[in-house]
Amino acid sequence: MVAADGARSPLRDLAGIAVSERDTGHVGLVTTVRVAAPHGEVARQAFLPGGPLAFLPLAMDGDEQHCSIVWSTSPAEAERLAGLERKALGEALAAAIDHRLGEVTVLDEAVGFPLVQRHAERYTLPGFALVGDAAHGIHPLAGQGVNLGLMDAAVLAEELLAARQRGVMLGDERVLARYARRRRGDNAGMLALMDGFRLLFGARHPALSLARNLGMSGVDRLVPLKRLLLQQATGQRGRLPASCR
Secondary structure: OEEOOOOOOHHHHHHOOOEEEEEEEEEEEEEEEEEOOOOOOOOEEEEEOOEEEEEEEEEEOOEEEEEEEEEEEOHHHHHHHHOOOHHHHHHHHHHHOOOOOOOEEEOOOOEEEEEEEEEEOOOEEOOEEEOHHHOEEOOHHHOOHHHHHHHHHHHHHHHHHHHHHHOOOOOOHHHHHHHHHHHHHHHHHHHHHHHHHHHHHHOOOHHHHHHHHHHHHHHHHOHHHHHHHHHHHOOOOOOOOHHHO
16 A cells, blocks of 8 residues: 555554654745746745745646745734735735736635644555655745655655566565665655755844855856756656656
């Protein structure tokens, strides 16, 4: 059995697998918008004092003028924003990214949900495996949650196919342990990295802000380091499953 049933996985609970949780102190406000200028299939993110705001491109109606919004902010500010009329919320969204996409029209109700970082204490039991959000939950700061889940699925599939070719039972604990070894460490590293980014970009002290900005500018100029970070973010480091090479 593969539990891919989300962050509050009933299957994980039934299996008795414990989860470590930490409230990030943020609420993710989500909605869908139409923007005046084409997004060009580019995701944009603004690092604001209260938390990051992401405009994520959507393919809708054959144009490039729809985005999904994830605004990570304090519970009080999320409640305030969700209570705005759609026109006022659109104006706030446009101003928050310096009007780079022109006028913003809010199309759906804005809904908030607590951002909680989670990590299962183990990924497998005999005949049972966790993948995706059932195994780990990450702050949406860099949009890595889906990537991690897809890599979980690819690695698990590769290990199960290899077991079948060897004539080993698919639920064998040793087979599933190989999946867990390949994924849990990588996922833990990404959770820690994103938490570090969250704290860094949330810092309001002028000295920390200056150090952060200088550091990011330096990374942009150091091509080998930049490439390493990109490879980590896009899942191109380590022992990749064949389907991802």
